[in-house]
Amino acid sequence: MIKKVDLTAQLPNGQIFEFWEVPQKYDREIHVDNQNPRASDENDGTKAEPLRTINAAAQIATPGTKVLIHAGTYRETVQPAIGGQNQERMISYEACEGEEVIIKASVEVKTFRPSVGWRLSRDFNEDISKTEGIKVWEIELNPEDFKGYNPFCAVNILHDRLFIEYDKTDMTTYLNRRGMVFVDGRPMKQVSLYCLLSENENAFWVEANGQKLHIRLTGDDDPKNHIIELSNREQCFAPKVPFLSYIRVKGLTLAHAATGAPVPQRGSLSCYRGHHWIIEDCTIDWSNATGIDCGNECWHHPRIEGQVIGNSIIRRNTIKDVGVCGIAGMFVRNILIEDNLITGTGWQRMELSWEAGAIKVHNSVNSLIRRNVIKECYGCDALWMDVGNENNRVTSNLFLDGIDSREHIFIECTRDAENLIDNNIIWNVEGRYDRSAVPIEPGSSGWYKTTESDVKNGYGIYLEGTDRLRMVNNLIGKCNKAGFFAKVVAFRLQIKRGGTSRENTFLNNLFYQCEEAAIILPNEHNTVEGNAYAKMPGGYLRVMYPEPEMCLDLATWQEFCGFDLAGCTCDLEIDINSDDLTMEIQFSKALPEVKADEKCCTDYYGMPTDGRRIAGPFAELAGGRVRLNIDPRIGK
Numbered sequence: 001m002i003k004k005v006d007l008t009a010q011l012p013n014g015q016i017f018e019f020w021e022v023p024q025k026y027d028r029e030i031h032v033d034n035q036n037p038r039a040s041d042e043n044d045g046t047k048a049e050p051l052r053t054i055n056a057a058a059q060i061a062t063p064g065t066k067v068l069i070h071a072g073t074y075r076e077t078v079q080p081a082i083g084g085q086n087q088e089r090m091i092s093y094e095a096c097e098g099e100e101v102i103i104k105a106s107v108e109v110k111t112f113r114p115s116v117g118w119r120l121s122r123d124f125n126e127d128i129s130k131t132e133g134i135k136v137w138e139i140e141l142n143p144e145d146f147k148g149y150n151p152f153c154a155v156n157i158l159h160d161r162l163f164i165e166y167d168k169t170d171m172t173t174y175l176n177r178r179g180m181v182f183v184d185g186r187p188m189k190q191v192s193l194y195c196l197l198s199e200n201e202n203a204f205w206v207e208a209n210g211q212k213l214h215i216r217l218t219g220d221d222d223p224k225n226h227i228i229e230l231s232n233r234e235q236c237f238a239p240k241v242p243f244l245s246y247i248r249v250k251g252l253t254l255a256h257a258a259t260g261a262p263v264p265q266r267g268s269l270s271c272y273r274g275h276h277w278i279i280e281d282c283t284i285d286w287s288n289a290t291g292i293d294c295g296n297e298c299w300h301h302p303r304i305e306g307q308v309i310g311n312s313i314i315r316r317n318t319i320k321d322v323g324v325c326g327i328a329g330m331f332v333r334n335i336l337i338e339d340n341l342i343t344g345t346g347w348q349r350m351e352l353s354w355e356a357g358a359i360k361v362h363n364s365v366n367s368l369i370r371r372n373v374i375k376e377c378y379g380c381d382a383l384w385m386d387v388g389n390e391n392n393r394v395t396s397n398l399f400l401d402g403i404d405s406r407e408h409i410f411i412e413c414t415r416d417a418e419n420l421i422d423n424n425i426i427w428n429v430e431g432r433y434d435r436s437a438v439p440i441e442p443g444s445s446g447w448y449k450t451t452e453s454d455v456k457n458g459y460g461i462y463l464e465g466t467d468r469l470r471m472v473n474n475l476i477g478k479c480n481k482a483g484f485f486a487k488v489v490a491f492r493l494q495i496k497r498g499g500t501s502r503e504n505t506f507l508n509n510l511f512y513q514c515e516e517a518a519i520i521l522p523n524e525h526n527t528v529e530g531n532a533y534a535k536m537p538g539g540y541l542r543v544m545y546p547e548p549e550m551c552l553d554l555a556t557w558q559e560f561c562g563f564d565l566a567g568c569t570c571d572l573e574i575d576i577n578s579d580d581l582t583m584e585i586q587f588s589k590a591l592p593e594v595k596a597d598e599k600c601c602t603d604y605y606g607m608p609t610d611g612r613r614i615a616g617p618f619a620e621l622a623g624g625r626v627r628l629n630i631d632p633r634i635g636k
Helices: 052-058 193-197 554-561
Strands: 028-032 065-069 073-074 091-095 101-104 106-109 136-138 181-183 205-206 214-217 226-229 247-250 252-255 278-280 283-285 290-293 314-315 318-320 323-331 335-336 339-344 359-362 368-370 373-378 381-386 391-395 396-405 407-412 421-422 425-429 459-464 467-473 477-478 484-489 505-507 511-512 517-521 525-528 533-536 539-544 550-552 570-575 580-588 593-595 611-616 624-629
Touching: 028 052, 028 467, 052 091, 073 525, 091 252, 193 205, 193 214, 193 550, 205 318, 205 517, 359 533, 373 381, 381 554, 396 407, 425 570, 459 477, 511 580, 550 554
Parallel strands: 028 065, 065 091, 073 101, 091 247, 101 252, 247 278, 252 283, 278 314, 283 318, 290 323, 314 335, 318 339, 323 359, 335 368, 339 373, 359 381, 368 391, 373 396, 381 407, 391 421, 396 425, 407 459, 421 467, 425 477, 459 484, 467 505, 477 511, 484 517, 505 525, 511 533, 517 539
Antiparallel strands: 106 226, 136 214, 181 226, 205 214, 539 550, 570 580, 580 624, 593 611
């Protein structure tokens, strides 16, 4: 029988992604049930005599063991003692079917007293009547709850600070404490001075030594009317020693991890430099910095001959409200990231650091990122592929709503092998810049400049020093500046040459309503063909160098550059609903077909294509009004 080939897994070099997962046959089960009155970590872990903590099971689980976790909230860090043996004999940690298992890196506190001895006014002469009625409460930390780690003593950034450009960076968020305070499951805002509590409800302040907190609730309510939780552990699920491999984590919710700003990349759920993990159907909720790490943690570790990094599967997870980075992968190979929902990343506003993004990888090789929904990134990228990426495919993803973000997709310093970005929807990038710094050009003063200002941004895809990127059949729309923009970065010599921004390929993409341009190329040494353009301003096709910059329309783009000879402009309306993940398209007439790219054999829904198709991610669309479900996840 001929095995059906998954064309959505075909990488740029023509090879199929290396799938390694096989069905498991477990020879041992360990039950954990902290709601069972008979539960004890001295038990043998049967269903009738379960263990009380997951970590107790993690100390005795051996290859071929399934740890079945029953419903409950487990306030602990799970630290597996060993990994599995190989792909046939993994160790699995999973929620019992239909049961909600929550691992929290936090403790509930119930002892509060009125806060005294601190000024709520900004200065000594301020009228104290302005602060009357404000109620602040003091929480003294119980040392027993913070043995080994007190995130209220540690600031967010303690490790590598090389990236910081102090003249550009507001250091407040980096110097905030790592600890978080939750009221009925929602976080409080941290303020840097006690007096700022008078200006902020739902806020907390930490004393210098990290042993006492002061909180002010919304409406100056009494904390005894609420559930108050303090994060007291760095991670929820993470081996204590590195390199444990062949571990599966399924169906768990991991919340409140007090992780520090990367690097190092230490997630709420951490592979800690191990390989061949499967992380599926989990929820990461309110991690202070990093959600999941699946690579080599940081660049300060020495290279180990023969070390395997990556080969992990991250699928069908919900990763929400992570402070800096949703999924982090340093030096990964053969990573599969599919069918995840990642939302609300970047609220810490550390986007000027080197690790901020819903997905951030370095030196990724032979990896597949497909069918993910990534939306509501705050200031950061949805996908950042940094340095030396080779033969990766990014396909059928939905990138929505970059709130104050410079771009959705950032490919950096990637030069000597092709990567493929195809059949994605890349929509609504607001831009991140000082609006007041945009030059005002009264009258004809702006006509005579020889190149455009570099203040404004907001890009669908942004490259720095990257060559040989292949962009095919994407829908790129509602970008604050341009659908595509690239910088050359000639003097970043990695490893022995600088970037040129040449040999990039744009085929059959649909660009829609970008504010200044669809494509801004740094030079003409690229391939552009079969693209369609709708609702564009004048001069929307640009080549920056050599100066003076060319700002063209489609006809002159074709005539002067030889680009897009099969390209077209089109009359259509597109509206996307970010809440229910639907799209409405209104055509005045159907788009013309163009030659399909030989390296892109599927459309947004994974359906095979051949020969000719229209521009954009949908292989077949008739004229008129069409309403589409654009959630690409399997089974959703």
